Amino acid sequence: MSALTIRNLTKTYGNGVQALKGIDLTVEKGEFFALLGPNGAGKSTTIGIVSSLVNKSGGEVEIFGHSLDRERSLAKKKIGVVPQEFNFNQFEKVYDIVVTQAGFYGIPIAEAKRQAEKYLRQLGLWEKRQSAARMLSGGMKRRLMIARALVHEPELLILDEPTAGVDIELRRSMWDFLIGLNEQGRTIILTTHYLEEAESLCRRIAIIDHGVIVENTDMRSLLEKLQVETFVLDLQRPLQSAPELCGFHVRLRDAATLEVDVPKTESLNRLFGALAEQDIQVLSMRNKANRLEELFVRLVERNADLAGKEAAS
C-alpha cells in the first residue's frame, strides 16, 4: 500500500503565484523518501497541503488509502509533521506541549503521559521536561518537535528541514534516530537542503522545481545519471599552467591545486597514470561537491532553462 499518493495537485496562492502545477507523487509504505528542491520550488506547499496547513487548489491527496478530503480524520491520524519553523507555544513546558498534542489526537491522559515520557527520553529531553520551551537550545527545540510529532505513533512522518541549524554531532544522532524509526517500519518523508543528508538517509528521491516534479526515482538510478564527477587534487609541486590530459578536462585552481572533470566512462587509474607520465605527484584528492549536489544543480538549471523558454514562447 502507498503511504502517500498525490494526484494532479495544484496550488495557486491569493496573490496569483502558482506554487504547484499539477504534481503526481507516490511514496510507498516503509520508504525513506527525500523531497528536494530550491527555495520556492513548492516543497513546503506540498507538505503544507498534505499536513492540512495549506488549502489546495485542485487534485487529490491520499494517506494510506484515506482521502484527505473524504476521510480527513483517518488520514490525519496517520501523519506526524515536523515543520521547518518552531511552532509551539514558547511559554509552555516541554512536557505539557507533548502531552497536549497527544490529547488533540484523542489519546487519554494516562497513555499520553506514557507516550510523552517515551519520546522525550528517546530524544534526550526528559531532564528538560519541566523547562519552558523558550529555554531550550535550537537543537533541543527541533527534537521537541520530533517528540511531539511522534507522540500519537504516526505511520508517516514528514520532516521539513529537520536538521537546519543543528550542529554536526546532533545532526548525526538525529540521522541515527530517523534511521531507527524507518527500520521499525515508519515511512519517512524528508525535505532538506543538505544533499549529503538526503544521499545518506533516503532510498528514493523526488526533485521539485517551479511547481513541477523534475525527477522521481530511487537514489541509485539518480546517481547513475551523473555523467561527470569533478575532483580536486592537491599537488606536491606547484605548476605554471594546467597540464593537457587526454580524455579529461583539467583546470588549475591555484598553483598547487587542480580540478579535473572525470567522465563516468573513464577510470581514475587512467587519470593517475596520465598525471604520473607528466611527473605530477598528487598528495590528496576529494570530490569537488557532493555527487547528489552536482546532479541537483544540473537538473534544476535544466528545468529553469525550460521554464525560461516556455515563458519566452
Add this chain to the structure above:
Amino acid sequence: MSFTEQWVAFLTLVTKEIRRFVRIWPQTLLPPAITMSLYFVIFGNLVGSRIGDMGGFDYMQYIVPGLIMMSVIQNSYGNVVSSFFSTKFQHSIEEMMVSPMPAHVILTGYMVGGIARGLMVGGIVTVLSLFFTHLTLQHAWITLSVVVMTAALFSLGGFINAVFARNFDDISIIPNFVLTPLTYLGGVFYSLELLPDFWRTVTLANPIVYMVNAFRYGILGVSDVNVYTSLGTIALFVLGFYILALWLLHRGTGIRA
C-alpha cells in the same frame, strides 16, 4: 475521530485554555478585580450615596449586576481573542490543524475556555461586591442562563475577531472602540427610564442592554426590557456567531493559505 476521542481532545483544549489564564492571573484575574473594586468605591459608595434609589434599589445594588456582566463580557471576549490570536501569531495553531480534531471541537473548546474565564472573573467580582452591598438571587436559572450565554456570545465574538486579526492592534480595536462604548451605554449605570424617548429607542438597538437587564432581572428582579425577549435574542446571537465562526474555521480563513 470517535466521540470519546473528540471528548478527550475537547477536554485537552479546555484544560489548556484554563491553565493559560490561571498561569497568568496577574494579567487576567487581578486587573478586573481591582477595576471593579474601584467602580464599587467610586460609583457605588462615593457618588452613589448622593444619587439615591434607582429601580427601587439603592444605587450600589442597582449597578452591581451590570458591573458583573461588564466584567464577564470583557473577559470572555479578551480571553479568546488573545489566546487564539497568540496561537496564530506563534504558529502553534498548527498543532491543532495537523491533528484530526474537527473544527467544532476546536471552536467549542475555545468558547468554553472563554466562558470559564468570564465566569471566574464574574464570580470574583460578585464576591467583591458583597463587601460593598447586599445581594439576593431572585431568579437563579435566568441569572445562570444569561451569564453563560453572554460569556459564550462574547467568546465567539473574540474568536471571530482573532480569525481576522493580522496584528496585535487588530485585537484591541473591537474591545476599545466597540465593546467598551456599548457596555457603558448599555444600561450598566442607569435605568433606561431616565433617558428621553428618542435615546431610549436608540439604546434598545444595543444588544448589551438586553444582557445587562436580563442579568439584573435574575439578581434583583427588575428589568427595563422583556426578559424572555432578551434570552431569545442572546440565544439567537450565540447560534449565529457559532455558525459563522465554525464556517470561518472550516474554510481556514485567516489560518490556512
